[in-house]
Amino acid sequence: MYVHVNAAVSVDGKLSTRRREQVAISGPEDFDRVDRVRAAADAVMVGVGTVLADDPHLTLDEDDRRVQRLRSGRDGFPARVVADSRARTPTDARILDDEATTYVLVSEDASADDVSALRSAGAGIVTAGTERVDLAEAFDELEAEGVERLMVEGGGELLFSLFAADLVDELTLYVGSIVVGGRDAPTLADGEGFLDGFPELDLVDVARVDDGAVLSYEV
Numbered sequence: 001m002y003v004h005v006n007a008a009v010s011v012d013g014k015l016s017t018r019r020r021e022q023v024a025i026s027g028p029e030d031f032d033r034v035d036r037v038r039a040a041a042d043a044v045m046v047g048v049g050t051v052l053a054d055d056p057h058l059t060l061d062e063d064d065r066r067v068q069r070l071r072s073g074r075d076g077f078p079a080r081v082v083a084d085s086r087a088r089t090p091t092d093a094r095i096l097d098d099e100a101t102t103y104v105l106v107s108e109d110a111s112a113d114d115v116s117a118l119r120s121a122g123a124g125i126v127t128a129g130t131e132r133v134d135l136a137e138a139f140d141e142l143e144a145e146g147v148e149r150l151m152v153e154g155g156g157e158l159l160f161s162l163f164a165a166d167l168v169d170e171l172t173l174y175v176g177s178i179v180v181g182g183r184d185a186p187t188l189a190d191g192e193g194f195l196d197g198f199p200e201l202d203l204v205d206v207a208r209v210d211d212g213a214v215l216s217y218e219v
């Protein structure tokens with residue numbers, strides 16, 4: 001499976017504020033670029049922290065892109081994926097509406113009642129890992145469901161785990177020209193952090209977009 005991470009950070013590397021409330025770091029041109037990246041993917045993924053903070057929909061804004069996908073024999077919208085070790089996704093979350101297929105990745109520690117509520121709300125459940133989702137194992141299952149190209153939007157806990165497990169192939173990072181600050185504000189890669197063996201990326205492109213820059217990396 002090919003994994004493309006896309007995120008937007010402030011100049012100081014923050015994904016949002018210390019209250020973990022969504023901040024529009026991207027401008028209109030960058031959000032349109034994000035819509036294009038979504039349209040090229042078989043599925044779009046976030047961590048449950050992002051579901052709880054932002055209640056994202058993860059569909060496509062531009063109808064032409066949906067129509068184009070349908071014309072080429074694909075679903076109109078990419079599938080949606082949530083990494084959710086303990087099945088905390090609210091059953092009324094927007095990602096569980098019936099506009100696209102949704103997979104919730106849970107661990108064996110998730111309560112059977114919560115998992116069954118998610119299943120009743122229409123989610124496809126993938127169980128992988130004991131205490132937290134084993135991402136490599138879960139991705140193999142998604143691949144078996146036809147997800148060959150996965151876009152991941154964040155947040156910082158999930159992205160750190162993906163880098164730590166060496167599962168990222170490409171990163172596009174919009175750096176917006178604002179300072180958010182805050183030692184507790186989420187950054188691109190949170191989790192435990194690396195002490196050595198830092199992932200090294202190849203910078204392949206830099207482009208000025210809105211009031212910021214898009215940095216494109218191969219990993």
Ligand SMILES: NC(=O)c1ccc[n+]([C@@H]2O[C@H](COP(=O)([O-])OP(=O)(O)OC[C@H]3O[C@@H](n4cnc5c(N)ncnc54)[C@H](O)[C@@H]3O)[C@@H](O)[C@H]2O)c1
Binds near residue numbers: 015132134161186
């Ligand atoms: N600016 C952006 O591009 C952008 C993108 C996405 C999210 N955000 C922001 O990020 C914040 C949320 O990020 P976050 O870091 O709190 O949460 P997150 O979205 O990274 O979700 C973390 C959760 O994912 C689950 N998970 C399952 N398996 C995991 C694994 N193997 N490793 C790590 N987590 C795993 C866990 O339950 C964990 O609590 C919000 O404030 C949101 O607005 C910003």
Ligand SMILES: Nc1nc(=O)c(N)c(NC[C@H](O)[C@H](O)[C@H](O)COP(=O)(O)O)[nH]1
Binds near residue numbers: 023
């Ligand atoms: N590219 C990008 N720029 C930003 O400035 C920002 N705040 C996000 N945040 C990503 C996060 O996952 C959001 O929740 C979804 O981008 C919302 O997606 P919807 O419009 O609901 O489909 N992403």
